[in-house]
Amino acid sequence: MNLAAVDLNLLVALDALLAEGSVSRAAVRMRLSQPAMSHILRRLRLLIGDPLLVRAGGTMELTPRALALKQPLAEALEQVRGLLEPSAFDPQTSDRRFEMMVPDHVFDILLPPLASRLAAAAPSVALDVRPWRGRAFMASPAAQGLDLIVACVGDDFAGFHRERLFSDTDVLAVRLGHPGRNALDELPGFLQARHVGVAGHGQTEDPVDTWLRDEGVRRTIAVTAPTYLQALHMVSRSDVVAVVPGRLAQALSGPLRLEILPTPLDPGTFDEFVFHPSRAHSDPASKWLRQQVRAVGRQLAETPPRLESAA
Structure with missing residues (x-):
């Protein structure tokens, strides 16, 4: 994968989707509209090659690939924040x-x-x-x-x-x-x-x-x-x-x-x-x-x- 082509904001949105397990709740967390978050989910599915969130009855569930990404992604983003945020x-x-x-x-x-x-x-x-x-x-x-x-x-x-x-x-x-x-x-x-x-x-x-x-x-x-x-x-x-x-x-x-x-x-x-x-x-x-x-x-x-x- 060409990392230069990956938008870091997509990874932040993915972290929200994995943490919330819901497009609507992730949209609130990201301060976006639900259609905008749904569009981001479609982009992520194409980027990763996995549906990430699938409907099961009346709820959405994370796929095995999404579950495997959840903790490593959160840790990686925390490290990135530590690099970019000022020390004070x-x-x-x-x-x-x-x-x-x-x-x-x-x-x-x-x-x-x-x-x-x-x-x-x-x-x-x-x-x-x-x-x-x-x-x-x-x-x-x-x-x-x-x-x-x-x-x-x-x-x-x-x-x-x-x-x-x-x-x-x-x-x-x-x-x-x-x-x-x-x-x-x-x-x-x-x-x-x-x-x-x-x-x-x-x-x-x-x-x-x-x-x-x-x-x-x-x-x-x-x-x-x-x-x-x-x-x-x-x-x-x-x-x-x-x-x-x-x-x-x-x-x-x-x-x-x-x-x-x-x-x-x-x-x-x-x-x-x-x-x-x-x-x-x-x-x-x-x-x-x-x-x-x-x-x-x-x-x-x-x-x-x-x-x-x-x-």
Whole structure:
């Protein structure tokens, strides 16, 4: 193959197609229209001599050739970026687009202050934030392409550096004026109340129920929601209750008119960690972003979650 005839932008587009496994999502990532991305895919098919993405039922799947290209291409492009990017990072002039993965219960407390810091220090920098996809994702090549990941996971993962960000605790959220409010302070009332459980990506049940089972009790689950935010919206509009991270409940207690109560059993505390891939450890831009996230984490650590009600 004549490399002089290969447009580097085609390889960047191929990386997006392989990472997303979808023409439409790759188009969003590349900030192109879907027809333009489809045209690029046709060019890539001719260049490589392989269909790369094929339809299987209602979805698109990568061909074996595409799967074999995925990680080597990502690594090669990262090396090229390292050759071309300046050694210094100037947040005031940079238009870098960072990619993060953050669970929903952290998004509402981390991203607003982080966005404010970035707006002041780096007005042209942008963040692409994706939802947490579970522990198994940490072993995928796509995880290595992110600038950082926040997760309530204390494990070490190959190819990542880990540091503690802040701690939190679970609380009981109920709507203001809940008719059974006075019974929820005691264990029998807590267990008999109708709860919203939260089982996120890769989970079969709410971790709270695993903990309660270990304590020898079982609560009544009326609904299982995929995110804490959806659970809290249900709580605000009905008589169901939910055990949720305290910092998120505190942040939304006013807008959703919630009352925050302690759980009858002490749940203890848990830690949120920030991970970054080893390949980005010395990257000036990624180091700067981590500094901003650490600063927000320190602010959160100085203001532990407290029990309060909406006014």
